[in-house]
Amino acid sequence: MSEPINVAKIFGEDVFNDTVMQERLPKKVYKDLKKTIEEGKELDLATADVIAHEMKEWAIEKGATHYTHWFQPLTGVTAEKHDSFISAPLPNGKVLMSFSGKELIKGEPDASSFPSGGLRATFEARGYTAWDCTSPAFVRHDAAGATLCIPTAFCSYKGEALDQKTPLLRSMQAINEQSLRLLRLFGNTTSKKVTPSVGPEQEYFLVDAEKFLQRKDLIYTGRTLFGAMPPKGQELDDHYFGTIRQRIAGFMKDVNEELWKVGVTSKTQHNEVAPAQHELAPIYAECNVALDHNHIIMQ
Missing domain, CATH: 3.10.20.70 (Glutamine synthetase, N-terminal domain)
Known part of the structure; x- marks a missing residue:
């Protein structure tokens, strides 16, 4: 252990x-x-x-x-x-x-x-x-x-x-200015800043490396181009929120530790609906910081 x-x-x-x-x-x-x-x-x-x-x-x-x-x-x-x-x-x-x-x-x-x-x-x-x-x-x-x-x-x-960041910072500034203008019209004279927040979630697939290397479609495009048709209803609901397998749990543990060290508030983890699909969700944060954190998660 x-x-x-x-x-x-x-x-x-x-x-x-x-x-x-x-x-x-x-x-x-x-x-x-x-x-x-x-x-x-x-x-x-x-x-x-x-x-x-x-x-x-x-x-x-x-x-x-x-x-x-x-x-x-x-x-x-x-x-x-x-x-x-x-x-x-x-x-x-x-x-x-x-x-x-x-x-x-x-x-x-x-x-x-x-x-x-x-x-x-x-x-x-x-x-x-x-x-x-x-x-x-x-x-x-x-x-x-x-x-x-x-x-x-x-x-x-x-x-x-x-x-991508410069337009985001400029839009945050514009939202701040216009929101403060509206707050003043409503009689709020004390607020100094309005900050937009966002809480992105990351859904991802985990595929065994050996099996991944046998699939040219996954290697070249990052997605499945051939195989069975996807289910249309709730056929795979037993996987959704199901018990997390040990190998996957080990991966999630490593990811969480690395994210916590760099200040990403990795909060939620669970199985998503498709086979081998999982989700990670951080706590929402100021727009700009949340975006940087999302890039760190993907990296």
Whole structure:
């Protein structure tokens, strides 16, 4: 038997969340960052430098060697370019681990090969990632070691959205403005912010790897293209909410642990109606954070 898990202890242990920021950042820097998160106030470079230094130190303590601006181009999945924390070698042949406020706030990956609807020539296709401080940074552990992932928006030089996150942040801002306007008309003079929330659920199929590799349709398209016709009624209701098999339960346990570590509130798990279909549902959260969490779940 494996050791019992203390969920409260491991939850958010790999997230640069409010608790970590309060502990590690100087009071004024923490206050300025909170104003940026809550009110959209601009962050000056000196403040960003302090945040970047503390974020780097915290990530290195977690074993991180690289950082990435984690963004959502128009591909349906996330994208990332990893940079290590090392600086150019010093005269003594050693290197320092460094991470500046400028590197935290803005990145400049090439955008030439991302989908653009044919609107831009490749030689003009610079893309810029901008730190989205409303969604907390986190450290991801995988075969590459540990990587500090910084959620970002992805825009062109002139500010056109090249991703899924920028329109979302702009729509959240528009909802906030118009909702506050309506609240004022109804006589509410105290509310300062209106935040949309969403609770996505993930339904997924688990297929044995050996059987998966025998099916070209699953390999090439990710779905069944031949086989029996799907049932039309409730023929498979014995699987729906049925007892979870041990092999599946083991998978769910591993997924839950990894999600809890990066602050995803993985709450519900059960068998869905189709054979080998299952569901995971997190607790609803602020729209922008819920979207990032959904990408983490899929990853």
